[in-house]
Amino acid sequence: MGQITYREAGVDIDAGDALVDRIKPLAAATRIPEVLGDVGGFAGLCAVPDGVDQPVLVSGTDGVGTKLKIAFATGKHDTIGVDLVGMCVNDVITTGARPLFFLDYFGTGKLALGVGEAVIKGIAGACAESGCALLGGETAELPGMYADGEYDLAGFAVGVVSKPRIVDGRRVVVGDRLLALASSGLHSNGYSLARKVLLEAMALSLDDRPAELGGATLGDALLTPTRLYARAVRAVLDGGVDVRAMCHVTGGGLPGNLPRVLPDGLGARLTRLPERSGLLSMLARRVEEAELRRVFNLGVGFVFVVPPADVSRVVELLPAEDVLELGEIVEMDAATPFEERVVFAET
């Protein structure tokens, strides 16, 4: 009887080791002073930063959904990692936390070294941009679990905030203003619907350049990476703004996310939204308005809730951002269903 090896069973330990070697310098470039030791042991070590009174750890995990399918189809793997970091870190910072570190899980059938490296490069770049260390990760080869050339990604972010400085919406009151930071596109939500509408119902190809996209291919527009809000949020918090709530507009859209940070008895009345263009205006042709609102971010990636007196300060602190006043906080019957606590009243 012949002997059977791990490699014959579809797992190439050497390829995994080679990827680890390529990741090391990428991860090293994201190092923050709190990190101890190197990636490669059993676990990643990061000190709780000095000078944080009553430190609270804030953590979140997410994936990038079927935006992956666009990366597979176009062969462009260097930005999907930005989405992974954005999806996780943009959640963590809504609490006022400073991002500390990130870990990734990369699951695939057969490891393609170049693809894995491109993905991790995207992750590492986004970690650096967000000020957090890429502290570890797992690359798993699961023969027979994924179609050829496909993979799934999961990300995990941890930040730290001083307990008295947690931002949780508790202090939001009627009359507070909602300020939007623009999204860069669909970010990483609603891709199953977007793909069905654009690629099936409209029968477009990823190489097409529809008029609405101003010369870009559909593939590139769909791959536009999620914006990273960590720096903007840090500038606003450090700038002394009385931020009462923050919201990352992710799966569920504005109606599914804004109410998560509003106290009972309060709702959001939106009187202005970003002008619809690009992919969103294409999608609006085949998706009902209510569905569009609860699946896509409508051009709003992140929302601050601040008192009226602080609105101009936020705008000043973010000269490079497109800050839009969406509307204000209003009273609302506490029995109002969750998603109806956001009222669309654009004029």
Added chain:
Amino acid sequence: MGQITYREAGVDIDAGDALVDRIKPLAAATRIPEVLGDVGGFAGLCAVPDGVDQPVLVSGTDGVGTKLKIAFATGKHDTIGVDLVGMCVNDVITTGARPLFFLDYFGTGKLALGVGEAVIKGIAGACAESGCALLGGETAELPGMYADGEYDLAGFAVGVVSKPRIVDGRRVVVGDRLLALASSGLHSNGYSLARKVLLEAMALSLDDRPAELGGATLGDALLTPTRLYARAVRAVLDGGVDVRAMCHVTGGGLPGNLPRVLPDGLGARLTRLPERSGLLSMLARRVEEAELRRVFNLGVGFVFVVPPADVSRVVELLPAEDVLELGEIVEMDAATPFEERVVFAET
């Protein structure tokens, strides 16, 4: 032109919400005093425990590999979550850290509520057993990415240790003893090879009851969950043992893992290993010895390195465990290749 909904695109937000509702009480049961608020916001919050001098966060991520395929084939989904927690938490505790919290990523094509609930139940039970809170998670429906009824899992664990108490192998010296805690079976490594050998080369079925398994089905033997070592490790550390290194025997086996915690110039000489039985003895018939050693744990799930004087104390502190003295630390040329730093010298 007809309008298209997210549900038609394969994503059922309501099913996701229903699973979240079922997870809430499971997660609540794992709560530790440091946890703030409930699962369901943008992120999970956990205070750094009081009284830890110079707290260092220790984090790890892992998956369970193609052990998943056994869960799919048998329809038993209530223990694979134990493996997920074990793979991550058993890594984190090698540093001396106390596990604090865990997050999971569950990616699937079409969410099956009962399956998702069974998986999370396994995760939550293992978190409780390990003393860490299930602080959050992501359930992602990715239509077309996974075969029907399949899913992938990624786990993330964070623990905390006081900087002066980090266990990192630095103090290991010649003559220190290696003490093994028994594994429960293959844990969650080498399943692609095990499946190839058992199900293809030997053409066994998961319902078969080979003599070596003492009456158990092959499916049940393969699904035996990874042992959780957090309590045993805590007992040894709190019992005042001078633990100089700890090793979780995971992918790479003893030769791939023990050297990770040994200083340069030292190696491990193993004079005794657990008796081979069950799956391992079946696998040994078709896998070469060197390959067996670098893929499977050989019955050793976790290793302590302690001075000779502390051996009996470890045995005393772990009355319920099968503690086996494997061998000792020896001098070794610093140029010795990584995996050759473990010498198999069983008598």
